[in-house]
Amino acid sequence: MNKLLVHGRDFLDFDGAKFKRPTYFYKSELKKHISSGERSRSYCNRELGAVQGMYRWLVNTRGFKPKQDMWESKSRFVNYVDRHGVLQTKEVISTDLLFRNTKSVATGRFIQDGAKLKPISRDNQQHLLDALIALQNPEMLLAHLVALTSGMRVQSVLTLRHSSVKRGVGQPGDKHKFALYGIEMGRGHPVEAKNGKEQTVLLPAWMHNLLEIYINSPRHQTRAKLSPIQNPDDQYVFLTRTGKPYYVAEADQKLFNFSNEKGSALRQFCKKVIAHVQMKDKDFTYHLHDLRATFGMNLLNDDMKKRDEGKMNQLEILDHLKNRLNHEDINVTMNYLRFYDENPELQQAQSDFEVHLESLVRTEMRSHEKLRPDLP
Numbered sequence: 001m002n003k004l005l006v007h008g009r010d011f012l013d014f015d016g017a018k019f020k021r022p023t024y025f026y027k028s029e030l031k032k033h034i035s036s037g038e039r040s041r042s043y044c045n046r047e048l049g050a051v052q053g054m055y056r057w058l059v060n061t062r063g064f065k066p067k068q069d070m071w072e073s074k075s076r077f078v079n080y081v082d083r084h085g086v087l088q089t090k091e092v093i094s095t096d097l098l099f100r101n102t103k104s105v106a107t108g109r110f111i112q113d114g115a116k117l118k119p120i121s122r123d124n125q126q127h128l129l130d131a132l133i134a135l136q137n138p139e140m141l142l143a144h145l146v147a148l149t150s151g152m153r154v155q156s157v158l159t160l161r162h163s164s165v166k167r168g169v170g171q172p173g174d175k176h177k178f179a180l181y182g183i184e185m186g187r188g189h190p191v192e193a194k195n196g197k198e199q200t201v202l203l204p205a206w207m208h209n210l211l212e213i214y215i216n217s218p219r220h221q222t223r224a225k226l227s228p229i230q231n232p233d234d235q236y237v238f239l240t241r242t243g244k245p246y247y248v249a250e251a252d253q254k255l256f257n258f259s260n261e262k263g264s265a266l267r268q269f270c271k272k273v274i275a276h277v278q279m280k281d282k283d284f285t286y287h288l289h290d291l292r293a294t295f296g297m298n299l300l301n302d303d304m305k306k307r308d309e310g311k312m313n314q315l316e317i318l319d320h321l322k323n324r325l326n327h328e329d330i331n332v333t334m335n336y337l338r339f340y341d342e343n344p345e346l347q348q349a350q351s352d353f354e355v356h357l358e359s360l361v362r363t364e365m366r367s368h369e370k371l372r373p374d375l376p
Helices: 002-006 022-036 041-062 122-135 138-150 205-215 218-224 264-277 290-308 314-324 330-342 350-368
Strands: 073-081 087-095 180-185 199-204
Touching: 002 022, 022 041, 122 138, 122 264, 138 199, 138 205, 138 264, 138 290, 138 350, 180 205, 199 205, 205 218, 205 350, 290 314, 290 330, 314 330
Parallel strands: none
Antiparallel strands: 073 087, 180 199
16 A cells, blocks of 8 residues: 555556556566565565455455456466375466466475475584584583484474483483384473474484483583472473573463573574584585484485385385374475485485484583583
8 A cells, every 4th residue: 555655546446557557566566676686576475465365355345346357367276185195186276466486395405394494414414413512512412413313393302391301211231222202292291392283203212311311410400400490390401501491482481581582592502513514514504493304304214225125115104204203294295205306415324323323422421521510
């Protein structure tokens, strides 16, 4: 409305040439913003979608009758795979008012899984681990490892509680140290999950053991004493040196003075990691959420190895990956398969890497007991 007002145009006047009609005129103005880089194509399409909604409301509830078409519509039928893996058909109605979206759902550069995620190559996974060890921050090391071995999202990793940790499993001599134990999260549980979805995320026994060792360490106990949480089972695994969680769950906001902390310290720490890794790979960058995609690709590599040995088929692989990543839509899971096919350099089994990871990290965690307890 403001844009039309500035140019002296009536938003109800659909008389005259097509380019003069309010809807098409507004589109032409938004096109200038896209060309200059001021606005993205998706942002402008949301604006145009709101405009269409307004005019439909005027037609349906206010009896508005434009003299000419406000836009041209066309329909087509498309096939898609639903969340249960069943092929479905739906009608899609589009208009010539919206800008064509040139982005694909997944490319060889990223995986679309709630956001654009870029799996980390195996070499850079090793560089990442080296950086985490060199920076000597046990909380950040463990948070990264949980994400890398489970595919948890950031809000889940940082809201883990003492009760999330399975005790008495995964010790160095345990022949079942690579077994998987579930962590309940989402609605009805203290550990948060995306959109509150109730789910169980699996974490290797050896990671449970490392978390058990950590939460019983003097370093963590010192921090826990500063926390207002009294029940040990409800205590956060990851606390700052002031006793506050790195990510305050919604249910605990009042307890922590209505804090809206959502992992800012972790994001700052990631910048230190990037700077360290860039000494070996100047193009390296990442977000902690990329470790979810990295876990997914590592797991897929492991399953593909089993497929080649005749132990799994393609449908079993897809179902396994979907369940481990807790995807509702199987199309999101299929993005990982596409990325796998387009990036053969990333293909290496998760199990091989995890054996190396477990051994290396245990040595490092023992050294953390010698660190100053007041490190951030």
